[in-house]
Amino acid sequence: MIKYYLFLLLVIKICFTNAQSTTTISGLVKEKVRSEVITDVTIVLEGETISTKTNQLGEFQLVVSSKGEFILQITSADYNSKRIPVFLSQNNIDLGVIFLDRDITVEKSINLINITDDELLDDEINSNALALLQSTKDIFLNRAAFDFGQAFFRVRGYDSQYGEVHLNGLPMNKMYDGRPQWNNWGGLNDVIRNQQYANGLEVSEFTFGGVLGNTDIDLRPSGLRPGTRLSSSVSNRTYSGRLMATYNSGVKDEKFAYLISASRRWAKEGYINGTLYDSYSVYGTMEYLLNKKNTFSATAMVASNRRGRSSAITEEVQEIQGNRYNPYAGIQNGKIRNSRERHIREPLFLLNYDHESKNLRIKVGASYQTGTYKRSRLGYYNAPNPDPTYYRYLPSFYLNSPIGANYESAIQAEEGFLEHPQFDWNNIYNANTNLSQDGEAAYVLYDDVTKDNQLTARTTVNINFNNHLRLDVGLTHRQLYSNNFARIDDLLGAEYHKDIDVFSETLNNLSTEVNKLEGEIFNYHYDLIGSNTDIYTQLNAHYNKIKAFVSGKYEVVNYQRKGLFQNERFIDNSIGESEKAEFSNWSLKSGISYTITGRHWVSLHAGLINKAPVLQNVFINPRENNTIVPDLQSETITSVDANYFLRMPKLTGRFTGFYTRFQNTTDVNFFFVDSGVGSDFVQEVITDLDKLHLGIELGLEYQLSSAVKLSLVTSVAKHEYASNPFVTINFDTAGAAEDLIDVSGSKFLGQSNIKGYKLAQGPQKAVAVGVEYRDPKYWWISASANYLANNYANISTITRTQSFLIDPETQLRFPDATDENVQKLLEQKPLDNFYLLNMVGGKSWLKKGKYISVFASINNVFDTTFRTGGYEQSRNGNYGQLKQDNLSGNPSFAPKYWYGFGRTYFLNFAFSF
16 A cells, blocks of 8 residues: 555656745635634635635635636635635735625524434435535535435435544444434534535545545534524424524633533424424533644533334325324324334543644544434234234225225225224223233333444544645544343333244243333343444645545454344344454545636546445344344445536536446345245345446536525436345244245345336435525525426335245246236336425524524425335235235235425524624
8 A cells, every 4th residue: 555655656746747836825804794803714725625724813824836817715604605716826915804794594504404304204214415414515415405305315326324424533423324323413503513524535634435425523612603692493394392502602711612502302293293302402512722733622412312203104095194194193191192202312422632733633532422222112912903004904905805896895994094093092001901911911112222332533644745745544443332122111001011922932032031021121132242443544646737636445344243132933043142244345536636727627536445234234133143144245336426616706516427336235124024935024135236326416506696696406317226136035933834944044035136126215306496685684585496306116125036926826937927017017116206395584683793583494385295205015925916916006015105294384583692
């Protein structure tokens, strides 16, 4: 690696001129109204990588070697950006005092963070829009977050695990699923506003990064505006009320700074029926400035978030009950009670040291996170399914009967569903207190609990050799101990629960009493242990009009399971430590940009990234045994993007083309299947899966006048499966026919013919046209018209295997399962295309040095009903069953969909001083 860098340095030295004269741009930045200096303002020469920030006196100096006409961009979190044309020659430039206007639209960024975060409907839906909020001025990325985000649009179709989020330089992505858990700092909008973002494979000073990009959130109070901010909000989205308060002392005596912040959010019921919201957040940080070059900081935060969950539903259910319907909730003693709640409370502590001098920057940090992640659910044992949308309770069950459609019963089922659509808590209590139960629970409300303890340590060093070369080095180690178990929350009137598997009549734990009481652990109990160590190096070069970088990363990852229950179904493979799953990977990426003029430049990036699988895809069934996915391998990501940037005085924009291929991906899914290989809850293991992402992005912004701004954003992409992966089904119990499975309880189904099918990664076509008006009297309004199309539900892989075509009675292919009939039955249809109109506005006042602001937004003005995503059910595991289920045109096991919010509003009042 060292020889490679030395060779690259030699080539750069040969190709470009060494001796260049430099120009120094200097100035002083102040607030326009109160004429106070502004610290930590970012100064960037557009088209160049050179940047600096104002010091404690508001002063800056930027040394550049380029010549010609450029745009100097001056940005700060609370102020309107200023773009100043400069002509660089051999003479130094003193810009004098530069005044910035306070950004009257800042409330938009502050408040829409929570809107996007809280509109994630369930754990199965994830959005990468959050990583983009407030961290970039790029018009495309802002539209993707604020407008496309409500339809769960994913930038370039990537999962959020491929983007990194850092707090004070420390990685926050979870080792379990690779995704950042934004709820860990939810509600702390005021303290996460100082962000640095690198898009895609762009170079970053603090990390190697992922293909989605990376965000570093600087929490130090010296980088945020001092003072007090109070705000109150009302909404009809996921929460109905919010209170926030923040105080930043600013730097006292040039030595100390501290910041405290707190928020409270609540709702008895959100936009979706039965979705309660109960959240609070508390934050504190202290910074000690040893001198102008060295600072220490300590940070503590806890964000508790309790939320009622909602469910994906079939079109049949939606047509009867509407898109706000939630089958998980019902009425108990006159109050709404949701059977599925999610409660996250994971306190986070950080310690940081920062050194910054002219040619050297050092960041050293450590973090510790602990806490719990709980998801409740209702278990039922030798009792009817309590879900009101269970297929046997719906009209389609009677329409799709093998003995013929029963229309009278279908009508009765619909009338019953209309009369009793919600969870019936009274019936559940009655069943548990029935004398025939003898105190044993037929229904149990329990929590799936994850208790994580994670320690992270990280060091990064940036060395500027001269104006042309910079070396970045980083070392990170993360250690995770994750305790996982099920715990009885409520016996619902019963006296005890018998901890056995009802399908196989076997014990879940051989070493404890079978009868369990409230508060006791049952069903499963195990630890997951993970460690990740990586080192990256990066060489950056800048000569004349060309900038280039090359970056390499090496990582070592280890995973292990430790079973704490001895399961009777897996006596020899459930308790104790598993084998270690070990991975070591190299990754490389590089990029080059060419400045055509100071207002036009192009760039090209390429990366070859080898990524260990996330922890959730390593063990086949971690709740019950130690089995690791056979022949598990790292994922290989090949990605290229090309960009053209335009920075004119009135017109700015970016045009990007990208290509990414994910190879050797592993995925583990859980569901109930009824097929020729048995009927049971199964684990589906998908290996050798490839995915292809390619497309274009365009973002343009035009300043029509000093008050009016126009924007155009579009994304046209293709995200599809690029291979036919292998599928293996693993059975929990003896439900499968023994002659069809091997001794390990698994059945290899061969390849799934899914190549060419579309990925369920949000809309693959998106267009937005926006207009914004800013009045000199400090009020503003904007509107955006959005068109979203080419969205797809997730397909079932088991129905695309050869086993799907086999009749379980004859063990031969179904006679009518011709290629044409199968293709028609399994045709992937896109979700409906739709239009959305969003409006946002606000007003600010300055009274005796104090700011008062009002912010309001209306999303989906025309109350459009639209599906944001969904998935095919895999219950019908053979062609005959699926064909029978679809005869009526209203299948019992139709795809399930999530529906977006209709017309919603958000209103916020803020007071700053």
